[in-house]
Amino acid sequence: MNPMTPGSYMPTEYFPVLITMVIASAVGFGALFVGNLFRLKRAYREKLMAYESGNPPLEEPRYRFNVKFYIIAMLFVVFDVEAVFLYPWAIVYDKIGLYALIEMLLFIVVLVVGYVYAWKKEAFVWD
Amino acid sequence: MNIFGFSVPAGYEFIINLVILLIKIGIVVGITMLHVLYATYFERKVIGHMQIRLGPMRTGFHGFLQPVADGLKLFFKEDIIPAQADRTVFKIAPVIFVFAALSSLAVVPFFDGFVIANVNIALLYVLAMSSLGAYGVIMAGWASNSKYSFLGGLRSSAQVISYEVALGLSLVGVMLMAGSLNLSEIVSAQQQHWYGMFLFPQCIGYFVFMVSAFAETNRTPFDLPEAESELVAGYFVEYSGMRFALYYAGEYIGMIVMSSIAVLCYWGGWTLPPFLLKALPFLAVVPGIVWFLLKVYFHIFLYYWVRATVPRYRYDQLMGLGWKVMIPLALANIVVTSVVRYIVP
Numbered sequence: 001m002n003p004m005t006p007g008s009y010m011p012t013e014y015f016p017v018l019i020t021m022v023i024a025s026a027v028g029f030g031a032l033f034v035g036n037l038f039r040l041k042r043a044y045r046e047k048l049m050a051y052e053s054g055n056p057p058l059e060e061p062r063y064r065f066n067v068k069f070y071i072i073a074m075l076f077v078v079f080d081v082e083a084v085f086l087y088p089w090a091i092v093y094d095k096i097g098l099y100a101l102i103e104m105l106l107f108i109v110v111l112v113v114g115y116v117y118a119w120k121k122e123a124f125v126w127d
Numbered sequence: 128m129n130i131f132g133f134s135v136p137a138g139y140e141f142i143i144n145l146v147i148l149l150i151k152i153g154i155v156v157g158i159t160m161l162h163v164l165y166a167t168y169f170e171r172k173v174i175g176h177m178q179i180r181l182g183p184m185r186t187g188f189h190g191f192l193q194p195v196a197d198g199l200k201l202f203f204k205e206d207i208i209p210a211q212a213d214r215t216v217f218k219i220a221p222v223i224f225v226f227a228a229l230s231s232l233a234v235v236p237f238f239d240g241f242v243i244a245n246v247n248i249a250l251l252y253v254l255a256m257s258s259l260g261a262y263g264v265i266m267a268g269w270a271s272n273s274k275y276s277f278l279g280g281l282r283s284s285a286q287v288i289s290y291e292v293a294l295g296l297s298l299v300g301v302m303l304m305a306g307s308l309n310l311s312e313i314v315s316a317q318q319q320h321w322y323g324m325f326l327f328p329q330c331i332g333y334f335v336f337m338v339s340a341f342a343e344t345n346r347t348p349f350d351l352p353e354a355e356s357e358l359v360a361g362y363f364v365e366y367s368g369m370r371f372a373l374y375y376a377g378e379y380i381g382m383i384v385m386s387s388i389a390v391l392c393y394w395g396g397w398t399l400p401p402f403l404l405k406a407l408p409f410l411a412v413v414p415g416i417v418w419f420l421l422k423v424y425f426h427i428f429l430y431y432w433v434r435a436t437v438p439r440y441r442y443d444q445l446m447g448l449g450w451k452v453m454i455p456l457a458l459a460n461i462v463v464t465s466v467v468r469y470i471v472p
Contacts, residue, residue: 013245013246014244016148016151016243017230017234017246019145019148019149019152020152020229020232020244021226023153023156023229024156024225024229025226027156027160027225027229028221028222028229029222031369031373032369032370034202035204035368036206038202038203039202039203039204039368039369040204040205041206042205043207045210047207048209048210049209050272050274051273051359051364051365052273052274053359057211057273061211061272061274061276061277062269063274063277065278065281069281072285072288072289073288075450076289079292079454080288080291083292083296084251086296086299086461087251087302090299090302090465091302091308092306093303094306097469098469104465105462108461108462112458115454115455119451123450124447124450125443126442126443126447
Protein backbone atom coordinates (compact mmCIF):
# COMPACT_ATOMS: atom_id res chain seq x y z
CA MET A 1 0.00 0.00 0.00
CA ASN A 2 1.15 3.50 -0.72
CA PRO A 3 2.34 4.91 2.62
CA MET A 4 1.02 8.34 1.65
CA THR A 5 -2.62 7.16 1.52
CA PRO A 6 -4.46 9.13 4.20
CA GLY A 7 -5.17 7.07 7.28
CA SER A 8 -2.80 4.27 6.34
CA TYR A 9 0.35 5.60 8.00
CA MET A 10 1.00 4.15 11.44
CA PRO A 11 3.74 6.05 13.31
CA THR A 12 4.93 2.96 15.18
CA GLU A 13 8.23 4.54 16.26
CA TYR A 14 6.22 6.96 18.41
CA PHE A 15 4.47 4.18 20.33
CA PRO A 16 7.24 4.08 23.00
CA VAL A 17 6.78 7.84 23.47
CA LEU A 18 3.10 7.27 24.22
CA ILE A 19 3.92 4.52 26.74
CA THR A 20 6.48 6.80 28.39
CA MET A 21 3.85 9.52 28.71
CA VAL A 22 1.43 7.07 30.33
CA ILE A 23 4.10 5.96 32.79
CA ALA A 24 5.15 9.57 33.47
CA SER A 25 1.63 10.54 34.47
CA ALA A 26 1.33 7.30 36.47
CA VAL A 27 4.42 8.35 38.46
CA GLY A 28 2.80 11.71 39.26
CA PHE A 29 -0.60 10.32 40.26
CA GLY A 30 1.00 7.30 41.97
CA ALA A 31 3.12 9.46 44.26
CA LEU A 32 0.04 11.46 45.25
CA PHE A 33 -1.97 8.27 45.82
CA VAL A 34 0.68 6.67 48.04
CA GLY A 35 1.01 9.91 49.98
CA ASN A 36 -2.75 9.92 50.46
CA LEU A 37 -2.52 6.63 52.40
CA PHE A 38 -0.15 8.06 55.01
CA ARG A 39 -0.70 11.74 55.38
CA LEU A 40 -2.58 13.68 58.01
CA LYS A 41 -5.80 15.51 57.27
CA ARG A 42 -6.34 18.14 59.94
CA ALA A 43 -7.50 21.24 58.14
CA TYR A 44 -9.08 24.24 59.82
CA ARG A 45 -10.14 27.65 58.52
CA GLU A 46 -6.92 29.57 59.20
CA LYS A 47 -4.80 26.86 57.62
CA LEU A 48 -6.85 26.96 54.44
CA MET A 49 -6.46 30.72 54.00
CA ALA A 50 -4.31 32.03 51.17
CA TYR A 51 -0.79 32.82 52.42
CA GLU A 52 -0.16 36.50 52.90
CA SER A 53 2.55 36.63 55.57
CA GLY A 54 0.05 35.83 58.31
CA ASN A 55 -2.39 38.65 57.55
CA PRO A 56 -5.93 37.94 56.39
CA PRO A 57 -5.95 38.34 52.59
CA LEU A 58 -6.94 41.90 51.70
CA GLU A 59 -8.46 41.89 48.22
CA GLU A 60 -9.04 39.67 45.20
CA PRO A 61 -5.70 38.08 44.27
CA ARG A 62 -6.44 37.95 40.54
CA TYR A 63 -6.00 41.66 39.98
CA ARG A 64 -5.08 43.50 36.77
CA PHE A 65 -1.49 42.96 35.76
CA ASN A 66 1.03 44.71 33.56
CA VAL A 67 0.21 44.74 29.85
CA LYS A 68 3.90 43.97 29.15
CA PHE A 69 3.19 40.31 29.79
CA TYR A 70 0.80 40.30 26.82
CA ILE A 71 3.40 41.95 24.60
CA ILE A 72 5.96 39.33 25.58
CA ALA A 73 3.45 36.59 24.80
CA MET A 74 2.78 38.06 21.33
CA LEU A 75 6.49 38.46 20.58
CA PHE A 76 7.03 34.89 21.71
CA VAL A 77 4.51 33.60 19.18
CA VAL A 78 6.23 35.54 16.38
CA PHE A 79 9.78 34.54 17.26
CA ASP A 80 9.04 30.94 18.15
CA VAL A 81 7.29 30.36 14.83
CA GLU A 82 10.33 31.89 13.10
CA ALA A 83 12.58 29.49 14.99
CA VAL A 84 10.44 26.54 13.96
CA PHE A 85 10.68 27.70 10.32
CA LEU A 86 14.46 27.63 10.65
CA TYR A 87 14.58 23.97 11.74
CA PRO A 88 13.69 22.26 8.42
CA TRP A 89 15.97 24.73 6.62
CA ALA A 90 18.88 23.80 8.90
CA ILE A 91 18.27 20.07 8.37
CA VAL A 92 18.33 20.17 4.57
CA TYR A 93 20.89 22.99 4.31
CA ASP A 94 23.70 20.74 3.03
CA LYS A 95 21.52 19.44 0.20
CA ILE A 96 20.33 22.81 -1.15
CA GLY A 97 23.42 24.99 -0.83
CA LEU A 98 23.65 28.62 -1.98
CA TYR A 99 19.92 29.02 -2.70
CA ALA A 100 19.08 28.01 0.90
CA LEU A 101 21.74 30.35 2.27
CA ILE A 102 20.47 33.45 0.42
CA GLU A 103 16.83 32.58 1.07
CA MET A 104 17.44 32.25 4.77
CA LEU A 105 19.56 35.40 5.00
CA LEU A 106 16.58 37.28 3.52
CA PHE A 107 14.30 35.60 6.05
CA ILE A 108 16.55 36.61 8.92
CA VAL A 109 16.75 40.20 7.60
CA VAL A 110 12.93 40.39 7.67
CA LEU A 111 12.98 38.97 11.19
CA VAL A 112 15.58 41.51 12.31
CA VAL A 113 13.47 44.38 10.91
CA GLY A 114 10.57 43.25 13.10
CA TYR A 115 12.94 42.82 16.02
CA VAL A 116 14.33 46.35 15.65
CA TYR A 117 10.78 47.71 15.42
CA ALA A 118 9.84 45.96 18.67
CA TRP A 119 13.01 47.31 20.30
CA LYS A 120 12.28 50.90 19.12
CA LYS A 121 8.71 50.60 20.43
CA GLU A 122 10.28 49.76 23.82
CA ALA A 123 8.72 46.32 24.06
CA PHE A 124 11.78 45.08 25.95
CA VAL A 125 11.87 47.90 28.51
CA TRP A 126 10.68 47.02 32.01
CA ASP A 127 10.69 50.14 34.14
CA MET B 128 11.42 -13.94 15.45
CA ASN B 129 14.41 -14.01 17.75
CA ILE B 130 14.87 -11.93 20.89
CA PHE B 131 18.12 -12.39 22.83
CA GLY B 132 18.63 -15.79 21.19
CA PHE B 133 15.23 -17.17 22.21
CA SER B 134 12.83 -17.93 19.41
CA VAL B 135 9.45 -16.42 20.10
CA PRO B 136 6.30 -18.08 18.78
CA ALA B 137 4.35 -15.99 16.29
CA GLY B 138 1.69 -13.76 17.82
CA TYR B 139 3.64 -13.09 21.00
CA GLU B 140 6.10 -10.60 19.49
CA PHE B 141 3.99 -7.63 20.45
CA ILE B 142 3.69 -8.70 24.10
CA ILE B 143 7.40 -9.53 24.36
CA ASN B 144 8.35 -6.21 22.80
CA LEU B 145 5.97 -4.38 25.12
CA VAL B 146 7.53 -6.06 28.15
CA ILE B 147 11.04 -5.13 26.97
CA LEU B 148 9.86 -1.57 26.38
CA LEU B 149 8.31 -1.39 29.86
CA ILE B 150 11.54 -2.67 31.44
CA LYS B 151 13.51 -0.08 29.49
CA ILE B 152 11.21 2.75 30.60
CA GLY B 153 11.33 1.42 34.16
CA ILE B 154 15.14 1.53 34.14
CA VAL B 155 15.25 5.05 32.69
CA VAL B 156 12.59 6.48 35.01
CA GLY B 157 13.95 4.65 38.06
CA ILE B 158 17.53 5.77 37.50
CA THR B 159 16.40 9.31 36.84
CA MET B 160 14.39 9.44 40.07
CA LEU B 161 17.44 8.12 41.95
CA HIS B 162 19.50 10.87 40.34
CA VAL B 163 16.90 13.43 41.41
CA LEU B 164 17.19 12.23 45.03
CA TYR B 165 20.96 12.43 45.05
CA ALA B 166 21.11 15.64 43.01
CA THR B 167 19.51 17.36 46.02
CA TYR B 168 22.15 15.84 48.32
CA PHE B 169 24.93 16.77 45.90
CA GLU B 170 23.59 20.32 45.71
CA ARG B 171 23.52 20.77 49.47
CA LYS B 172 27.01 19.32 49.81
CA VAL B 173 28.51 21.39 46.98
CA ILE B 174 26.93 24.65 48.16
CA GLY B 175 27.85 23.80 51.75
CA HIS B 176 31.50 23.29 50.96
CA MET B 177 31.61 26.37 48.72
CA GLN B 178 30.35 28.39 51.68
CA ILE B 179 32.81 26.64 54.05
CA ARG B 180 30.08 24.58 55.75
CA LEU B 181 29.71 20.83 55.80
CA GLY B 182 26.17 20.42 54.47
CA PRO B 183 24.03 17.54 55.76
CA MET B 184 26.06 15.30 58.15
CA ARG B 185 23.67 13.61 60.60
CA THR B 186 21.63 11.10 58.59
CA GLY B 187 23.90 8.20 57.73
CA PHE B 188 27.59 8.47 56.79
CA HIS B 189 28.25 12.14 55.90
CA GLY B 190 24.51 12.63 55.58
CA PHE B 191 24.24 10.11 52.79
CA LEU B 192 20.70 9.07 53.75
CA GLN B 193 19.45 12.66 53.95
CA PRO B 194 17.55 12.62 50.62
CA VAL B 195 15.84 9.34 51.58
CA ALA B 196 14.76 10.85 54.90
CA ASP B 197 13.51 13.99 53.15
CA GLY B 198 11.57 11.96 50.60
CA LEU B 199 9.94 9.77 53.25
CA LYS B 200 9.04 12.81 55.32
CA LEU B 201 7.19 14.37 52.40
CA PHE B 202 4.94 11.30 52.12
CA PHE B 203 3.66 11.99 55.64
CA LYS B 204 3.12 15.72 55.23
CA GLU B 205 -0.39 17.11 55.15
CA ASP B 206 -1.70 18.09 51.73
CA ILE B 207 -3.25 21.53 52.20
CA ILE B 208 -5.54 22.84 49.47
CA PRO B 209 -6.51 26.46 50.17
CA ALA B 210 -10.24 27.11 50.49
CA GLN B 211 -10.03 29.81 47.81
CA ALA B 212 -8.24 27.59 45.30
CA ASP B 213 -9.64 26.17 42.10
CA ARG B 214 -9.43 22.57 43.28
CA THR B 215 -9.24 20.63 40.01
CA VAL B 216 -6.60 22.84 38.41
CA PHE B 217 -4.70 23.10 41.68
CA LYS B 218 -4.54 19.32 41.99
CA ILE B 219 -3.57 18.57 38.42
CA ALA B 220 -0.90 21.27 37.90
CA PRO B 221 2.03 19.50 39.64
CA VAL B 222 1.26 16.28 37.78
CA ILE B 223 1.44 18.17 34.46
CA PHE B 224 4.77 19.66 35.50
CA VAL B 225 6.35 16.32 36.37
CA PHE B 226 4.72 14.64 33.37
CA ALA B 227 6.32 17.11 30.95
CA ALA B 228 9.73 16.69 32.56
CA LEU B 229 9.64 12.87 32.65
CA SER B 230 8.21 12.50 29.13
CA SER B 231 11.19 14.24 27.55
CA LEU B 232 13.37 11.35 28.73
CA ALA B 233 11.73 9.16 26.06
CA VAL B 234 13.99 10.47 23.29
CA VAL B 235 17.26 10.93 25.21
CA PRO B 236 19.85 8.28 24.26
CA PHE B 237 22.13 7.31 27.16
CA PHE B 238 24.67 5.32 25.18
CA ASP B 239 24.96 3.91 21.69
CA GLY B 240 21.61 2.32 20.84
CA PHE B 241 19.97 2.72 24.24
CA VAL B 242 17.01 5.02 23.78
CA ILE B 243 13.32 4.45 24.51
CA ALA B 244 12.06 5.94 21.22
CA ASN B 245 14.50 6.56 18.38
CA VAL B 246 12.40 9.23 16.64
CA ASN B 247 13.80 11.65 14.08
CA ILE B 248 12.31 14.81 15.64
CA ALA B 249 13.82 14.19 19.08
CA LEU B 250 15.13 17.72 19.63
CA LEU B 251 11.82 19.30 18.63
CA TYR B 252 10.01 16.93 21.01
CA VAL B 253 12.26 17.93 23.92
CA LEU B 254 11.61 21.63 23.21
CA ALA B 255 7.86 20.99 23.01
CA MET B 256 7.88 19.12 26.32
CA SER B 257 9.86 21.85 28.05
CA SER B 258 7.23 24.39 26.94
CA LEU B 259 4.49 22.11 28.21
CA GLY B 260 6.06 22.38 31.66
CA ALA B 261 5.19 26.09 31.64
CA TYR B 262 1.51 25.08 31.84
CA GLY B 263 2.16 23.36 35.16
CA VAL B 264 3.64 26.62 36.42
CA ILE B 265 1.00 29.04 35.19
CA MET B 266 -1.87 26.75 36.22
CA ALA B 267 -0.43 26.52 39.72
CA GLY B 268 -0.04 30.29 39.90
CA TRP B 269 -3.58 30.92 38.75
CA ALA B 270 -5.36 28.14 40.66
CA SER B 271 -3.79 28.89 44.04
CA ASN B 272 -5.69 32.18 44.15
CA SER B 273 -2.97 33.88 46.15
CA LYS B 274 -1.13 37.07 45.23
CA TYR B 275 2.34 35.59 45.55
CA SER B 276 1.46 32.57 43.45
CA PHE B 277 -0.24 34.68 40.83
CA LEU B 278 2.74 37.00 40.39
CA GLY B 279 5.20 34.10 40.48
CA GLY B 280 3.25 32.20 37.84
CA LEU B 281 3.05 35.25 35.56
CA ARG B 282 6.73 36.06 35.89
CA SER B 283 7.75 32.48 35.40
CA SER B 284 5.71 31.97 32.25
CA ALA B 285 7.00 35.23 30.73
CA GLN B 286 10.57 34.21 31.57
CA VAL B 287 10.23 30.68 30.26
CA ILE B 288 8.73 31.71 26.93
CA SER B 289 11.33 34.49 26.46
CA TYR B 290 14.26 32.16 26.95
CA GLU B 291 12.59 29.41 24.98
CA VAL B 292 13.09 31.52 21.83
CA ALA B 293 16.82 31.86 22.54
CA LEU B 294 17.04 28.15 23.40
CA GLY B 295 15.38 27.13 20.14
CA LEU B 296 17.52 29.51 18.06
CA SER B 297 20.79 28.43 19.70
CA LEU B 298 20.13 24.82 18.70
CA VAL B 299 19.76 25.77 15.01
CA GLY B 300 23.57 25.94 14.84
CA VAL B 301 23.80 22.31 15.95
CA MET B 302 21.14 21.30 13.42
CA LEU B 303 23.11 23.05 10.66
CA MET B 304 26.25 21.16 11.62
CA ALA B 305 24.58 17.79 12.08
CA GLY B 306 21.78 17.92 9.49
CA SER B 307 19.44 16.04 11.80
CA LEU B 308 17.12 16.42 14.80
CA ASN B 309 17.74 12.86 16.00
CA LEU B 310 19.97 12.99 19.07
CA SER B 311 21.88 9.77 18.21
CA GLU B 312 22.62 11.11 14.74
CA ILE B 313 23.77 14.43 16.20
CA VAL B 314 26.26 12.49 18.35
CA SER B 315 27.57 10.47 15.41
CA ALA B 316 27.80 13.65 13.28
CA GLN B 317 30.20 15.08 15.86
CA GLN B 318 32.46 12.04 15.41
CA GLN B 319 32.93 13.00 11.73
CA HIS B 320 35.14 15.90 12.77
CA TRP B 321 38.59 15.59 14.30
CA TYR B 322 37.57 17.75 17.29
CA GLY B 323 34.62 15.45 17.99
CA MET B 324 32.51 18.02 19.87
CA PHE B 325 30.30 20.81 18.53
CA LEU B 326 31.37 22.73 21.63
CA PHE B 327 34.34 24.21 19.71
CA PRO B 328 32.70 25.55 16.52
CA GLN B 329 29.45 26.27 18.36
CA CYS B 330 30.86 27.92 21.49
CA ILE B 331 28.48 30.91 21.16
CA GLY B 332 25.55 28.59 20.63
CA TYR B 333 26.61 26.56 23.67
CA PHE B 334 26.82 29.71 25.79
CA VAL B 335 23.35 30.87 24.71
CA PHE B 336 22.00 27.37 25.23
CA MET B 337 23.36 27.06 28.76
CA VAL B 338 22.14 30.51 29.84
CA SER B 339 18.69 29.76 28.40
CA ALA B 340 18.67 26.33 30.02
CA PHE B 341 19.33 27.94 33.40
CA ALA B 342 16.43 30.35 32.82
CA GLU B 343 14.21 27.61 31.42
CA THR B 344 14.62 25.42 34.52
CA ASN B 345 14.18 28.45 36.83
CA ARG B 346 17.59 28.04 38.44
CA THR B 347 19.79 30.75 39.93
CA PRO B 348 20.68 33.41 38.75
CA PHE B 349 17.29 33.34 37.01
CA ASP B 350 15.15 31.88 39.81
CA LEU B 351 12.95 34.99 39.87
CA PRO B 352 9.66 33.04 39.94
CA GLU B 353 10.61 31.53 43.29
CA ALA B 354 12.55 34.49 44.69
CA GLU B 355 12.18 33.68 48.37
CA SER B 356 12.92 37.21 49.56
CA GLU B 357 10.08 38.87 47.64
CA LEU B 358 7.60 36.24 46.43
CA VAL B 359 8.25 33.70 49.23
CA ALA B 360 8.23 30.71 46.89
CA GLY B 361 6.42 32.12 43.87
CA TYR B 362 3.99 29.89 42.07
CA PHE B 363 4.15 26.96 44.51
CA VAL B 364 3.81 28.91 47.76
CA GLU B 365 0.43 27.27 48.47
CA TYR B 366 1.66 23.75 47.77
CA SER B 367 2.66 21.35 50.50
CA GLY B 368 3.60 17.72 51.02
CA MET B 369 3.64 15.43 48.01
CA ARG B 370 2.46 18.07 45.52
CA PHE B 371 5.34 20.32 46.54
CA ALA B 372 7.66 17.33 46.13
CA LEU B 373 6.42 16.85 42.57
CA TYR B 374 7.42 20.44 41.70
CA TYR B 375 10.79 19.87 43.31
CA ALA B 376 11.32 16.62 41.43
CA GLY B 377 10.16 18.16 38.15
CA GLU B 378 12.69 20.96 38.49
CA TYR B 379 15.54 18.50 39.01
CA ILE B 380 14.39 16.24 36.18
CA GLY B 381 14.34 19.35 33.99
CA MET B 382 17.93 20.07 35.00
CA ILE B 383 18.97 16.52 34.18
CA VAL B 384 17.21 16.64 30.78
CA MET B 385 18.76 20.01 29.90
CA SER B 386 22.21 18.76 30.95
CA SER B 387 21.74 15.64 28.81
CA ILE B 388 20.74 17.73 25.79
CA ALA B 389 23.79 19.96 26.31
CA VAL B 390 26.02 16.88 26.50
CA LEU B 391 24.47 15.23 23.44
CA CYS B 392 24.43 18.34 21.26
CA TYR B 393 27.69 20.02 22.25
CA TRP B 394 29.89 17.58 24.18
CA GLY B 395 29.69 14.55 21.90
CA GLY B 396 27.39 12.50 24.16
CA TRP B 397 28.89 9.13 25.08
CA THR B 398 31.82 9.49 22.64
CA LEU B 399 35.25 11.01 23.09
CA PRO B 400 36.88 13.34 20.53
CA PRO B 401 38.92 11.32 17.97
CA PHE B 402 42.10 13.33 18.62
CA LEU B 403 41.92 12.47 22.30
CA LEU B 404 41.39 8.76 21.55
CA LYS B 405 44.36 8.83 19.19
CA ALA B 406 46.57 10.32 21.88
CA LEU B 407 45.29 8.11 24.72
CA PRO B 408 44.00 4.87 23.12
CA PHE B 409 43.38 3.11 26.45
CA LEU B 410 40.40 5.44 27.09
CA ALA B 411 38.40 3.43 24.53
CA VAL B 412 38.06 0.63 27.11
CA VAL B 413 35.76 2.72 29.29
CA PRO B 414 32.10 2.17 28.28
CA GLY B 415 30.25 5.12 26.74
CA ILE B 416 27.68 5.41 29.52
CA VAL B 417 30.47 6.40 31.94
CA TRP B 418 31.54 9.32 29.75
CA PHE B 419 27.93 10.34 29.26
CA LEU B 420 27.21 10.33 33.00
CA LEU B 421 30.45 12.14 33.84
CA LYS B 422 29.61 14.89 31.37
CA VAL B 423 26.05 15.16 32.73
CA TYR B 424 27.36 15.31 36.31
CA PHE B 425 29.70 18.10 35.29
CA HIS B 426 26.77 20.10 33.94
CA ILE B 427 24.75 19.48 37.10
CA PHE B 428 27.75 20.63 39.11
CA LEU B 429 27.84 23.74 36.91
CA TYR B 430 24.26 24.55 37.99
CA TYR B 431 25.36 24.47 41.65
CA TRP B 432 28.59 26.29 40.99
CA VAL B 433 26.71 29.15 39.34
CA ARG B 434 24.15 29.14 42.14
CA ALA B 435 26.89 29.55 44.74
CA THR B 436 28.66 32.29 42.75
CA VAL B 437 26.22 34.58 40.94
CA PRO B 438 23.60 36.79 42.63
CA ARG B 439 20.03 36.80 41.38
CA TYR B 440 19.07 39.05 38.46
CA ARG B 441 16.41 41.72 38.74
CA TYR B 442 13.33 41.05 36.63
CA ASP B 443 13.97 43.86 34.11
CA GLN B 444 17.61 42.76 33.79
CA LEU B 445 16.47 39.19 33.21
CA MET B 446 14.05 40.09 30.42
CA GLY B 447 16.57 42.54 28.94
CA LEU B 448 19.27 39.87 28.88
CA GLY B 449 16.95 37.42 27.17
CA TRP B 450 15.59 39.70 24.47
CA LYS B 451 18.46 42.13 23.91
CA VAL B 452 21.52 39.90 24.29
CA MET B 453 20.67 36.21 23.93
CA ILE B 454 18.37 36.39 20.88
CA PRO B 455 20.69 38.64 18.78
CA LEU B 456 23.63 36.40 19.76
CA ALA B 457 21.74 33.29 18.70
CA LEU B 458 20.70 34.90 15.39
CA ALA B 459 24.27 36.02 14.69
CA ASN B 460 25.43 32.49 15.46
CA ILE B 461 23.01 31.09 12.88
CA VAL B 462 24.17 33.52 10.19
CA VAL B 463 27.87 32.92 10.86
CA THR B 464 27.46 29.14 11.06
CA SER B 465 25.52 28.93 7.80
CA VAL B 466 28.00 31.15 5.91
CA VAL B 467 31.02 29.26 7.25
CA ARG B 468 29.29 25.97 6.54
CA TYR B 469 28.72 27.07 2.94
CA ILE B 470 32.39 28.01 2.46
CA VAL B 471 33.84 25.01 4.35
CA PRO B 472 31.31 22.17 3.96
